[in-house]
Amino acid sequence: MAAPLAILTAHPPAGTDPGDIEAYMAGGGYGAVRKALTTISKDGLIEEINASGIKGRGGAGFSTGMKWNLCADLYPRYLCANADESEPGSFKDRLLLESKPHQIIEGMIITSYALGINLGYIYIRGEFFQIIDQMEAALADAEKHGFLGKNILDSGFDLELYVHPGAGAYICGEETGLIESLEGNRPYPRLKPPFFPAAIGLWGQPTIVNNVETMAQITTIVDMGAEAYKQIGTEEDTTGPRLFGLCGHVKKPGIYEYDSDVTLRELIYDAGGGIRDGNRLKGVIPGGISAPILTPEEIDTTMGFGALGKLGSMGGTGGIIVMDETTSMVDALLNASSFAAHESCGQCTPCREGVPWMNDILRRIHNGRGRDEDLDLLLDICKQIHGHTVCVFGQAPGVWPVRTILVKYWPEFRACIERKERVVLPVEESYLQPDQYEHIPPVPGNFRMKTNEADAAG
């Protein structure tokens, strides 16, 4: 059994306000900023982040070091910390924002210093009213203590950081959507490639968009050193601590911190205390609603981005949604699909029209009016959307849940259509074995229904 970690989840001393900068500094806080700005060169810092092997925690698992290296040699550059946490099943950013605002600010200061950035924003989703207030107060405190503003710690480095609130749109979590939103436009994502935000971002300048957990982890890396950080987890897969959020039908939902070598089974049954009411597991979504579902037979996987990729799923945001035997997979998918239909930004026709169309079909199946051809039709619509949209959101929350829940839990959907009512099949009858759905052609593009070494490496 992997041992739980307490690096990002270390609690501030009991009774202290997490936003209180004095208490944070008394516990060694802002030591990483001091260390970075006074003892390490800018290149040294970038080298350190590269050496740590950290993968971004926003969901895609993209190497943070590589993102930084892609930064075009142009100034001014900007920083955006992405706190638009809206992926259903994810709540790790909320925990960090509530309990570690200053650690996030530290990470932003270090990142800005390393990359020569003098202006940054933390984009917080609009529904986080209390968090926005707390973060604004924390930024003001940091400025009062000389960690923001002009000539920080006599290093000659200036930095301004501000909160920018969102207003309830999931698409603003996509990095180019976030940039458009920050520019004051409708947040339609930009086509990439050719130009990534690190080359052309906010106001046409190089911009680094990192998740707030990544920002907090950068503080940790500077604090403990890349060498020690790398020892957590595995270098081949995912280094550093990971926050896993357990929710749904587990006895003890909450945030748990482990390295990525922990298995999904350990998380559900040991950390989470097992399934509520002693029920049996039916399916589990391992990384936010977009991550393809895993059946009870697939939960012995470790939780690294690479290991989950090999299974045809993804590490995503680490939000684990557990569903027990009482769950109707048709209901679950209808819910996921309603979310995607509501949140499609409307820029690209395949997503704007296709995702609500799939939602209509699923609603009809749910209501016992499904038609024989509906399941094939759903797969066909998935194919038409996949890879035909500007951003990945058409396929991530739009297609992947439909594609994988439908294919893996095919018998339950068939039963609903045949019996013309909502049916919840017993667990072992409800899903197929991998060799039973191999005949269903994979959607063109990078859809990973089958194990593929090249895909898993990416």
Added chain:
Amino acid sequence: MATPLEFTEEARKRAAEILSRYPDEYRKSAVVPLLHLAQEEWGFVSPEAMACVARLIGCSPVKVAEIATFYPMFNKEPVGDHVLAVCHTLPCALTGCGDIFDHLSDKLGIRLGETTEDGRFTLRKSECLAACDRGPVLLVNRKLHTHLTTARVDEILDGLEEG
């Protein structure tokens, strides 16, 4: 033609502070925070409020309308004193948000998106509020309530009635 709306003196100070966060040539970036300010001021974002924001930014009102109509958080019509938003995304659905919503709907006698006749409550559904471990959850105005039961919902509503 409706009379033009103007921010109060205090709101104008806050608007100036918000605008100072962005480089002067990119004032348009302040549109979302300014719309939040307008909504706090007037409860909803009317075309006149959009025009007011547009004057501050120095753009045409339709540019502001483009933004205001995109985001679900901006009310385009008047809402009740208390906006109740029940999260209905998968993790909350698994923990029983449907019962919470039905209970609210029955108790207040309104359906999704409606406002009570006395103008006190507006009932909505919300997408994931990122508190999935504490579901079902309900956002009441600016405050998040977690671990809901129907009894807990009654207590919350009673608290609002008194306040």
